[in-house]
Amino acid sequence: MQKGSVGGSIRLGVNIDHVATIRNARGGGHPDPVRAAVTAAQAGADGITAHLREDRRHISDRDIDRLVAEMGLPLNLEMAATEEMLEIALRHKPHAVCLVPEKREELTTEGGLDAAAHHNHLSYYVERLASNGSRVSLFVEPSKVQFAVAVAMGAQVVELHTGAYCDAMSEGDLSRAADLLKRLEEGAAEASAMGLEVHAGHGLTFDTVGALARVPEVVELNIGHFLIGEAIFSGLESAIKRMRALMDQARAEISGNRTA
Numbered sequence: 257m258q259k260g261s262v263g264g265s266i267r268l269g270v271n272i273d274h275v276a277t278i279r280n281a282r283g284g285g286h287p288d289p290v291r292a293a294v295t296a297a298q299a300g301a302d303g304i305t306a307h308l309r310e311d312r313r314h315i316s317d318r319d320i321d322r323l324v325a326e327m328g329l330p331l332n333l334e335m336a337a338t339e340e341m342l343e344i345a346l347r348h349k350p351h352a353v354c355l356v357p358e359k360r361e362e363l364t365t366e367g368g369l370d371a372a373a374h375h376n377h378l379s380y381y382v383e384r385l386a387s388n389g390s391r392v393s394l395f396v397e398p399s400k401v402q403f404a405v406a407v408a409m410g411a412q413v414v415e416l417h418t419g420a421y422c423d424a425m426s427e428g429d430l431s432r433a434a435d436l437l438k439r440l441e442e443g444a445a446e447a448s449a450m451g452l453e454v455h456a457g458h459g460l461t462f463d464t465v466g467a468l469a470r471v472p473e474v475v476e477l478n479i480g481h482f483l484i485g486e487a488i489f490s491g492l493e494s495a496i497k498r499m500r501a502l503m504d505q506a507r508a509e510i511s512g513n514r515t516a
């Protein structure tokens with residue numbers, strides 16, 4: 257089965273932003289996000305995700321230069337739809353670009369893009385990036401309206417925002433978590449039926465990854481903050497290997513159910 261296919265195996269993209277957050281707390285070069293990317297590859301990651309923010313609070317321009325030059329895995333560049341970021345992405349031609357909403361004051365990406373409201377603005381970026389050879393994805397909430405707009409713009413991929421589900425789980429609000437998970441499951445099926453490749457991410461942990469990896473239409477998960485935090489206790493390689501194993505186990509469960 258092709259890596260990352262509906263109901264088949266599932267890809268893990270490791271987001272290394274917060275290795276750079278720790279480095280930037282002191283300046284200098286340690287810990288090095290590119291070294292983290294190499295370790296992630298050895299531990300079973302299928303790709304590396306990095307978000308180059310307007311304020312450069314973690315990943316820097318030089319990190320992107322080095323990731324493209326030195327790393328063997330495909331790069332998924334997360335970026336806001338601005339002229340500055342477009343110029344950088346066109347120059348580097350990363351394997352994938354994920355367009356995300358970005359607010360200077362937020363701690364992390366707080367919600368999905370409103371692709372419907374910003375259709376005219378975003379479609380220019382989707383078109384420029386896709387014609388330059390990158391796979392373009394839109395980071396959205398699970399909404400049919402957003403999927404329809406993504407298709408109309410020519411985006412090949414949507415990444416579903418799992419933050420609200422993960423927050424509900426960590427707050428112990430299981431009934432809200434179940435509703436949010438159901439919406440993610442339905443959304444993944446709707447997006448896939450509309451011809452979009454479905455990714456998911458934000459806030460995923462060892463406790464929440466299985467539920468998303470069991471959604472057959474989800475072919476890639478992008479995970480960062482939890483893995484970098486967990487690396488403090490068990491090491492990066494071990495944390496990624498455990499995440500990978502949990503994803504593979506969840507996937508094996510659904511393919512077992514399908515053949516049973």
Ligand code: PXP
Binds near residue numbers: 395
């Ligand atoms: N996917 C997208 C589009 C994101 O913006 C982020 C956060 O940068 C992630 C996945 C990873 O989220 P987390 O760091 O919470 O695992």
